[in-house]
Every structure is written in C-alpha cells, then in structure tokens.
Amino acid sequence: MKRLTGALVVEMATAALSYLQQNEARINALNVFPVPDGDTASNMILTLRAAIDAVREQRSLAEVAEAMAHGALRGARGNSGTILSQFFYGFHLGVRGLEVADALQMAKAFAEAAKAAYSAVHDPREGTILTVGREWARSAILEAERGSDLIGVFEAALRGAQAALDETPKLLDILEEAGVVDAGGEGFVVCLQGALAALRGEPAEPAVPLALSNGALNGVHPVQTAQLAVQDAHHRDAIDLAEITYIYCTEFLVQGEGLSVDALKEALLPLGDSLIVVGDDRLIKVHLHTNRPGRAFEIACDAGELLSVSVVNMKEQNRQHVQSREQGPGDHGAPPSGKAKVALVAVAAGEGFEAILKDQGVTLIVPGGQSMNPSAGELVDAIEASGAEHVILLPNNKNILLTAEQASLLTKTPVTVVPTTSLPQAVAAALHFDPELAPEELAGRMRQAAARVRTVELTRAMRDARFNGAQIQQGDVLAMCDGKLLSCSRELEQALIEAVRGLGAGEGDLVTLYYGAELTEDAARAHQELLMREFPSCEIEVYRGGQPIYLYLISVE
Amino acid sequence: MIHIVTDSTSDLTPQLLQEAGVEDLVHIVPLTVHFGDEEYRDGVDLSRERFYQMLTQREEMPRTSQPSPAAFVDVYRQISQPGDTILSLHLSSKLSGTHQSAALASRQFEDREIEVVDTRSVSLGLGLIVLEAAKAAKEGRGKQEILAEVRRRIASLRTLFVVDTLEYLHKNGRIGKAQALVGGLLNVKPLLALEDGIVAPVEKVRGKAKARERMLERLFEEVPPQSLEMGAVLHAAAASDAQEVAERLQERYPGRRFYVEELGPTVGTHVGPGTLGVVVFGR
DSSP states (O other), rough: OBBBHHHHHHHHHHHHHHHHHHHHHHHHHTTTTSSSSHHHHHHHHHHHHHHTOOOSOOOOOOHHHHHHHHHHHHOOOHHHHHHHHHHHHHHHHHHHOSSSBHHHHHHHHHHHHHHHHHHHOOSTTTTTTTHHHHHHHHHHHHHTTOOOHHHHHHHHHHHHHHHHHHHHHHHHHHHHTTTTTOOHOOOOOOOOHHHHHHHHTTOOOOOOOOOOOOOSSSOOOOSSSSOOOOOHHOOOOOOOOGGSOEEEEEEEEEEESOOOHHHHHHGGGGGGEEEEEEOOEEEEEEEEEEEEEEHHHHHHHHEEEEEEEEEEEHHHHHHHHHHHHGGGGGGGTTTSSOOOEEEEEEESSSSSHHHHHHHHTTEEEEEOTTTTOOBBHHHHHHHTTTTTTEEEEEOOSSGGGGHHHHHHHSSSSOOEEOOOHHHHHHHHHHHOOOOOOOOHHHHHHHHHHTOOEEEEEEEEOOOEEEETTEEEOOTTTTEEEEEEEEESSSHHHHHHHHHHHHOOTTTTTTEEEEOOOOOOHHHHHHHHHHHHHHHSSSEEEEEOOOOOOEHHHHHHO | EEEEEEEEEGGOOOOOOOOOOOOTTEEEOOOOEEETTTEEEEETTOOOOHHHHHHEEEEEOOOOOEEOOOHHHHHHHHOOHHHHHHHEESTTTTTTTHHHHHHHHOOOOOOOOEEEEOSSSTHHHHHHHHHHHHHHTTTOOHHHHHHHHHHHHHHEEEEEESSSTHHHHTTTTTGGGHHHHHHHHOOEEEEEEEETTEEEEEEESSSSHHHHHHHHHHHHEEEEEOEEEOOEESSSSHHHHHHHHHHHHHHHHHEEEEEEEEEEHHHHHHHTTOOEEEEEEEE
C-alpha cells in the first residue's frame, strides 16, 4: 500500500512546478486584464519554488511539509502565490507528527489546506482558486472514505478540482465575459496534474531549464520568467560586485506578428546570460543580463515593436544596496541611534515614487518590480531592517494586500498594514507621517487620507480583449479604476481627459498626474496643460513617477 | 493720560484707526523694508500696493529691519509728558527685535511709565489688541485694567494661515518650527499657526483649495460659534480669496465682526504673496 512520504511530496511538488513552468505563458494570459501586471502563474511558480528550495535534510512527511510551508509563506508573491502558500501551511498542519500518511490522512490534510486558504482571504470569492481548492479537498475526502488508495484519492481530487475550475466562469461574470477560467484555479489544477504524474511514477517533463544564474547570485532564487521580480535577485545581499559579469538587467516586451520565441532566443543568447524568452507569436517577454542592452533592443526591433523597456544597472544598484546596508536604517532617514518608534515601509515601483515617498519620511522602499509582487519574505526583511519598534506597511497594490498581511504574521515586529491599493494613495498617506504619533493613531489618519484619494491607472492594452462589456483593441489606452475599466481610447490625450472626468474631478479638486518611465517630462507638461484647459476649476499637478507599464497613475483628491 | 504705541506690523490702516475713533491716540513706529540698497519705512514711504508690485517685479527678496531703540525714544518723548503712561504693544519678540528695542528705549525714561508688551502675535492679531486697548484708554479706563484686557486677548488669540511657498519664511529666518517642511518634492501647502509667538506647522496639505478648506475646518473645530468674539481675514495679494473666507466665517459665526485686510509690507515680506490667514479672538 503506497504511503505519502516526505520524499514523495517533494517529487510531486517538483513535478507540479515543471508543469506550471511549461504552462506559464498560457496561464498568465488568462489574466482578465489585458495588462501585463501581477501574473498569476509567475507568482505561483516563484512561491512553489520557494517551498521546494526550503527542503534540506528533512525526512518525515511532517518535517518536509513544515519546511515547505515556511518556504512558501516567506516566498509568497501576489495574491495567488499567497493563497498557494496558505495551502501549504494548512497541509502541514494536517500532517503534523506523521512520518508518512495514508489516503485518508492525506485527504484530511487537503481539507486543512483548503480551510487555511479560505481563512487567509478577507472576502473570499467563489469562482477563484478557493472554490477549486475546496472542491479538490471535498472530492479527496469522499473518495478516501470509500476506501480508495493514495492514487485513487488523488485522481478523484483532481477530477473534482477540474470540474470546479470549469464552472468558474459561471460564478464570476468577468471570467465569463473574457471567456476564460480563473487563472489561479487553472494554475492550481496544472500543479495537481504534475503532482499526480509524480505520484503515479510517470516521468514528468523535465523542468524548463532554469536561467543560468550568474555564479555571483548565490543563494538566490534563479530567475524564472521575464516578468519576475528579478529585482529580488538584484537586491539580495550576497552579491559580490566584482563577480557581476553582465551589468545591465534588461527587460522588455516585443509585440508583433509571427514572432518566434526560439529565433529570438538564439539571436539574444550570445549577448549575455540569465536569458529568458517567453511568449507567443504576438507578444514575447525578454529578460537578459548583458553589457550591450542596445544590441538586444536592435535585435528585438528587427522582430517587432518594443514595449515596457527597462534597463537597470545592477552593479550600481548593488553598490547602493551594500552601502545602505552598511550604514543601516539610518541611511534611509530613520534615526541613526536608538530604535525609531514608528517607521513607514512601502512597496513602490518607479524612481520618482521612491523619491517622493522617501521625501515624506518613508524609511524603506521594497521594490515592486515590473509586476508589483514582492514576496512575503522580502516584506519581512524590509520590516526588520527598518529597526523600528512598530512598522506601518503600505502595500500599494491590491495584489500585495494578502502578502502584506502574511508578512505581518511572519515577523515579531508589530506591523500595521494600511491597505493602500495604489501609489498615489501611499503619497497621500505618507504626507501625514508624524513620527511623534502613536502607531494606531498614525495608521488611522493614514487610512483616512488614503481613502480620500481616487486613483486611475492608464496603460496600453497588450492584446485584444473583451472586458466590462467593451471591445478592446491591442494598443488602446485603458483607464482602470478599482479593477473596473473606466474608459478605452485610441489616443492617450483622450484617455487622460476621460479618466479625469470619470473620477468626477470637480471644483477645487487636486488632480495629480504621475508619469511613467515611458513618458518624458515635456510630454507630461503638455498633458498637464491640456488638462488645465479642460478642467479649469481643478488644480493639476505633475510629478515623475517613473513606474513601469502604466503610462500614468492619476489621483483626484 | 494713557498713550498707545505700536509698530507697523500691526497692519492698522488709517481707516481702521478712524473708524475706532482712536487715530490721535495710537502711534505707529515703522519697521523698515529693504529692497537691495533701497530703504522704505513701512507705512510711511511704502504703500501696500507699491510693495506688492515691487515684490513680484524685483528679483531679489526684500528684507526687513526693526526700529532702533533711538526711534522709540524719540516717539516716546514726542507723544507724552512726564507723568503720562505709555502702553507699547508689539509683535512677538521671537519674530522680531522690535519688542527689545522698545524695551531698551523704555528704560531711558524715569519720569513716565512705559509698559512694553510682547503680544506674541502679528498683523491684525496685534492690531486688534491695540485697537481695543486704545478704545479702553479713550473711555478713561486705568492702566491695570487695560493691561489685564490686553493679556486676556493675547491668551484668547488664534492665528492660522496658509502660505503659497515656505520660501519667504525660510529665507527671512522666521520659519520657526516649520523648518522640517522646507524643501520636499511635493508641492505641499503647509497649514501654519502662530503658537507662543513663533510659526508652527499644523498640517501638510496638498492643493491650495484644500489647504484653505483645512484651515477653516480646523478653525471651526477649535472655536465653536459661541466662543468667538471677533476676528480678521488677512491676505497678501489674494483679495478675492480673502473675501470668500470672510463669507464662510460670517456664515459660521453670524453676527460677529470680521475685518478683511491686506498684510502690510513688513509681514508681507516674510510670508510672500498668496498668503491667506485668519486671526480670531475667542472668549
């Protein structure tokens, strides 16, 4: 009679990871927003990898499960990753004290996992990974009670999960409209398929070859896809400056027709290392470490159009990082001696935002990366590095809310999460920062200040899509507010006007435009003037946000 | 006889003095405004209108200087006889050395009583205290009674204001506790107060309209309708804004008197154009 062992769980998780990696682009594309932001599969992959990497010499099922749970909790990124980490956590609770598990014990542990996932989410919605997980566990229990063995139970559980996944469009309108199933749910099912293959002893497809990391990036999660928080790797402390061979972390999207991932890969390979190329014939993401970013762009330009270009000098980044670590939290504005009473830690993407937030007294910025999805562990590191007695955490993206809550549970430092869902909200909240105030009062004021801010995000649609009843063409400028599409325009100027109008900007209101990395100051000033003419009763301010992906983040107060 | 002396930062216009019937009783010692090498005695050589014109046209920032003790000695001697009493009421000693000049001058006189008072305020905060003191003196009240009244008013005064930019306060060294707000990447309009005679930050606000709103909100919070005696709206080159604020105050505190005046050159130098403020006396 086959039993579930620690070693088997690791094999199953590794196979799950491999399956996920192979389906990464497809699952990421299930994202209902035609916007390259917060990709579900990428986040789940990173979280899963963190779980697997956390297993060292553990032997028993209980020990392995515990190690994986801890790894997953810290490595959790994005909402999907965080929920997945809760599955691991619940599972570990379910197998505590067990050397091995039989079918029924395994099924019960699945139930614990699903329960943990539900309890982690404030307003659990049906039609998401939660529903799939619940049905998965339920099916497992039913089958185990019938006396089936390990494989039988797992197969039944997978069927239950698949059925639930297929139902998700019926449960969530936005899925139905977009014609997709829930991405998190799909990712979960793909994981189960891989795990089942391992359980059956079938050879799973070998995991997609991981990026060849620089020998220098020791102890760091290897880069998985172009859209990862590669910044994570860049900010790790183990980097030895002298060992960085290729200086520029280069990322971009290529858009076109008839694109070939393989051809692009072959052409870019000689330029450096850590090469990742993923996508399809219309849109490809590239990540590369090279000393000649220009050559990479030229090659890409031969294939199609460049989007969302970013080049980061890792050597400089590391110099600054090492410097600031040596100087301690004092470098970031916290008092050099003695513990600060309260410190603000915020997640931000964009140099402009970083500068503004630090200017308002934010002690530490956690880089959000292209997709604004730091791991729970990175948040914990920042919280503890602040050296304060109490930390107020600003997540600044709805995809980070869960991760932020999780981080607050993973550290001894008292943390209050002020649930900001945008960077402009963070600016409004940070304005009220007063280190003399008690943390609760300060958090309350910041919450109120953030709530008074309405934010709109402007970005270009990555692909044609149907969303909220509107037909969107690739390249259209989308205005998103609170996860809803406010407007869709062909031209940026029109989009700006409709966005401000849509936010209900009225007499005496303050409209702030934060322009992204793709725009120049001149362009932004011109847009400011345009809006000043359209809305003469409002005050219009322009600042450089420097954020990736979003042409403008706009706030109205 | 009781004479009243003050300085030009009181922003008391001839009209205000006439209206109260005390134009003969109140003597104003001017501070000096310097534009580069040029010197102008506030209220004597330089009108408000000209000052604000020069402020926007000239590149260099103007400076101010206090009256010397000698100037006070002259005035004290001119306006009074031996045996008279003089009440010399001045702006916050932490904002200017004017009070100190007056105090030094007062020690030169043994044949008359000169009380020098630091009102810890400025502009019509000081000016209204002076007016009330002068009216009391005209009615024939005694020195102690008038002084008690003055001290009561000093304690009940609230001053809140918004500046367009902290540059003027900063460059003239009167920024006080608002030092930390200087610089900064965001276009913050700080809400400020005069507390214990120096400038103190109250709140950081973004947006001019919002800053004005907050100023009024805070005032309304701090001073309920029945507690307000009278007040003034002060501005620097922002007359229509000041009118709107006055109307809001009139709504909230019906039946109370609100003066609306432009800041004189001395105070204007230190806060800059666009400044808007309220001073109120509670009960």
